[in-house]
Every structure is written in C-alpha cells, then in structure tokens.
Amino acid sequence: MTYSVAVSGASGYAGGEILRLLANHPDVEITTVTAHSNAGDPLVAHQPHLRGLRHLELQPTTPEVLAGHDIVFLALPHGQSGQYTDALDSVDLVIDAGADHRLTSSAAWDQFYGGEFHTPWTYGVPELLVDGVKQRENLVGATRIAAPGCxxxxxxxxxxxxxxxxxxxxxxxxxxxxxxxxxxxxxxxxxxxxxxxxxxxxxxxxxxxxxxxxxxxxxxxxxxxxxxxxxxxxxxxxxxxxxxxxxxxxxxxxxxxxxxxxxxxxxxxxxxxxxxxxxxxxxxxxxxxxxxxxxxxxxxxxxxxxxxxxxxxxNLAKGTAGAAIQSMNIALGLEETTALTMNGVAP
Incomplete structure (x- = not known):
C-alpha cells in the first residue's frame, strides 16, 4: 500500500527535513505541500536542495487542503497546529512536529507556552522508557503522534x-x-x-x-x-x-x-x-x-x-523529522528503519 502524504509548513526547516526523508520512503507518496505566506511558490524556491520534489507547488495551509490524505505532517510554529488538528478527523494519521500536543499538564502549558491547551497525543520517541516499557509499544497503531522537542x-x-x-x-x-x-x-x-x-x-x-x-x-x-x-x-x-x-x-x-x-x-x-x-x-x-x-x-x-x-x-533529523518518521513507521506497522539512516555526512 502507498500512503498519500501532506506536509504543512513545507517551506520551513522542519518541514523541509520531513520532506527530504520522506522522498526516499518507498511506502509514501508526497502529494501536497503547504505554507502560509509562501503559498503559490514552487517548493524548490524555498527548498532548493529537494530536487526530486521540484514538481510540487506550495498550497495554502487550510484544513480543506490537508484533508483527504492518509497522513498529514504539521510542521508549524508552536501554538498553530491545534487549529487544524480538530478539523482533520478524517485523516488516518496526523503527526505534529510542534509542541501543541506534547504536554500532559495544562498548567505546564500555561506557564511555558500560553494559549489554548490541546489534548496530548502519543509521544514520538520510540526508544524512551515509559512506565517500564519502550515508547515504541505505545506507538503501535497510534493515529495521533506528537513529535518531540529536539x-x-x-x-x-x-x-x-x-x-x-x-x-x-x-x-x-x-x-x-x-x-x-x-x-x-x-x-x-x-x-x-x-x-x-x-x-x-x-x-x-x-x-x-x-x-x-x-x-x-x-x-x-x-x-x-x-x-x-x-x-x-x-x-x-x-x-x-x-x-x-x-x-x-x-x-x-x-x-x-x-x-x-x-x-x-x-x-x-x-x-x-x-x-x-x-x-x-x-x-x-x-x-x-x-x-x-x-x-x-x-x-x-x-x-x-x-x-x-x-x-x-x-536537531532536524533524529531531533524532529527523523523521530516523526520513525514513529510513523511504527504506527503503520512498517519496518521501523524505513527511509532512515544511522550514517552521518562527513566531512
């Protein structure tokens, strides 16, 4: 099965890294990329290193544009994801690279972020020990994932x-x-x-x-x-x-x-x-x-x-986009390492 994917905030650093990694994923097709002020521009005008995705144009970030995909990645500034997540009930898997769904404490959210508090989602750090088990066990079959702060x-x-x-x-x-x-x-x-x-x-x-x-x-x-x-x-x-x-x-x-x-x-x-x-x-x-x-x-x-x-x-790979895609693989029952490498770039 090939999953259709939309990536919001695609002109930013986190969105660009999500796209770079997904571009080599055999089980997904990147069909839609969105932005705010950069909507209407070619993706490569803002991500010139993503030559394999040069056919994509940045669409407006709206619930209507994001809906209708199998997977949606939200790579938006903190405090902006929540306005979209409530409108994406029809999307099977939503992964938020922002902070909106990470914290379980509304008091902590009020102290450090402010604004509306949103329901916490499954935390996207598979190797983390939580209550005696690895978090990857909680990610199996998850439909809403909060990627971590790097x-x-x-x-x-x-x-x-x-x-x-x-x-x-x-x-x-x-x-x-x-x-x-x-x-x-x-x-x-x-x-x-x-x-x-x-x-x-x-x-x-x-x-x-x-x-x-x-x-x-x-x-x-x-x-x-x-x-x-x-x-x-x-x-x-x-x-x-x-x-x-x-x-x-x-x-x-x-x-x-x-x-x-x-x-x-x-x-x-x-x-x-x-x-x-x-x-x-x-x-x-x-x-x-x-x-x-x-x-x-x-x-x-x-x-x-x-x-x-x-x-x-x-910080952009394992700290954000890599953790998000690793968590996506686990949630979908795919091989956890798909499209991800442990090898760095040198020099």
Whole structure:
C-alpha cells in the first residue's frame, strides 16, 4: 500500500527535513505541500536542495487542503497546529512536529507556552522508557503522534535509563547544550543572523525559562522520578545543525560503577538509532549530521559524585523529522528503519 502524504509548513526547516526523508520512503507518496505566506511558490524556491520534489507547488495551509490524505505532517510554529488538528478527523494519521500536543499538564502549558491547551497525543520517541516499557509499544497503531522537542528528547534519552534503574538522583540535574540555530526555524531574527552567530556562543532562555523543560520533566516522571528538577541552559553556536548536550546528575547512594554503566547498556544495547559509545569515547555533532542517530557517552566522576552524559543529535533529523518518521513507521506497522539512516555526512 502507498500512503498519500501532506506536509504543512513545507517551506520551513522542519518541514523541509520531513520532506527530504520522506522522498526516499518507498511506502509514501508526497502529494501536497503547504505554507502560509509562501503559498503559490514552487517548493524548490524555498527548498532548493529537494530536487526530486521540484514538481510540487506550495498550497495554502487550510484544513480543506490537508484533508483527504492518509497522513498529514504539521510542521508549524508552536501554538498553530491545534487549529487544524480538530478539523482533520478524517485523516488516518496526523503527526505534529510542534509542541501543541506534547504536554500532559495544562498548567505546564500555561506557564511555558500560553494559549489554548490541546489534548496530548502519543509521544514520538520510540526508544524512551515509559512506565517500564519502550515508547515504541505505545506507538503501535497510534493515529495521533506528537513529535518531540529536539532539545527535550536529547536530554530525556540521556537521563531516563539512569532514572529508571535508580542509579541517579533527579533533584539536581544540570544540562548545558550547544545548539545550532536551525532549531529556531527560518523566521528572521537578529540573534540568529550569521553576523551575530559566527565567532560567538550565545546563551538563551537562561534560568528555567526554556519551553522544553516541562517536556523533559514529563519524560523523567514517566521513568519513575517524582519531583525532577532540571537546570537547563542552551547555547547557540555557529553550526547550522546539531545538539551537543552535556547533562550531569548526582549518583544515587550505593550505586556502583558497574550498575551505572549497565543502566545505559541495558536501555540502548539493542537500539539502532540510539547508540552508547565505548568508555572513554565521546560523541561529536559532526558524526550525526543528516542521520537519525543519537550518539551518547556515559562517564562517572566519583570526585564530584556525578554521572556525566554527553549526547549528540542532529536537531532536524533524529531531533524532529527523523523521530516523526520513525514513529510513523511504527504506527503503520512498517519496518521501523524505513527511509532512515544511522550514517552521518562527513566531512
């Protein structure tokens, strides 16, 4: 069976990455791409690298245009997906790459986003441990999927094995991330201009204000944490794509080095797209560019009584579009790895 697909927000970074990956998917046909201000333009005017889709023209983003497809991807700014999802009841599978359907707490939504709160959907991180099982089990047969926040899924995947195994404490977690500006979308903003980024590293959303914090806390609660406290500081760096997240947590009393290492080995030893590196090796963002792969190292610092997890992810691939398509494959009963690669692009 070939599934017809519509992708909204197709002129943006996330929409473009969804299209890049879907273009090589043997079980889907991209029939419709939509945008707002760019409607009426050829897709390649905004995604010139997608030469195989040069026949497509951007349509207006309306429920009428999106309806009538088997699968709809919503790659819209936060707060905009909800107005469409209620009108897409006839669509078998809808996947939202925005935040509108990620959070289960309306209070957290009000605090970090504001506006109308929408029903939470099945969270699209297959490798995440939730209530003792992998999230992929919950994705089987799902009809509504919330793709993750790129920073949130990177930090959550870093921490959840240790939380679930009880080898780290969750009341003093610190995460500092080097991130590429593509995660902020294509909107023209002064702090995202090349002249502002090149040769500089710029922290933002400092002091507990980043919108991905409640998403991380939600994932940690799903792994067994009761009151997780996360100090989260992203830093914009001059690379188009990528996240390098360095996350530390206190070692739980009595946890041995072997038990700590075993927690991550057990969680990810059989995973294709989340890979734990050998002791002493650490990931680089360059090694995951264009790949649906999260590379991770776990280091034990007994002098500081902390575990240090370093994770590298391509924010547009595994962080967003790759996770969405991987979740789509699971929901439809397709091979999970279809159209996704673990191989990065180098140099």
């Amino acid at each position: 920073n949130a899924s990177t930090v959550s995947l870093s921490l959840v094995p240790g939380v679930a195994a009880g080898v780290i404490e969750t009341d003093d977690i610190v995460s500092v991330l080097a991130v590429g500006p593509s995660g902020a979308g294509k909107s023209l903003k002064t702090h995202l201009l090349g002249a502002e980024l090149i040769g500089s590293a710029n922290p933002y959303a400092v002091g507990g204000t980043h919108r991905h914090i409640p998403e991380i806390q939600q994932a940690l609660r799903g792994a067994g944490a009761t009151d997780p406290r996360v100090s989260f500081t992203p830093v914009l760096v001059p690379m188009a794509r990528g996240i390098l997240a360095t996350t530390t947590a206190r070692i739980a009393p009595g946890a041995t080095d072997a038990e700590i290492r075993a927690a991550w080995e057990s969680a990810y030893g059989d995973e294709t797209f989340v890979q734990l590196l050998p002791e002493g090796s650490h990931p680089r963002t360059a090694d995951v560019t264009g790949a649906n792969t999260a590379l991770m190292s776990v280091t034990i610092d007994r002098a500081a009584n902390r575990v240090i997890i370093v994770a590298a992810v391509d």
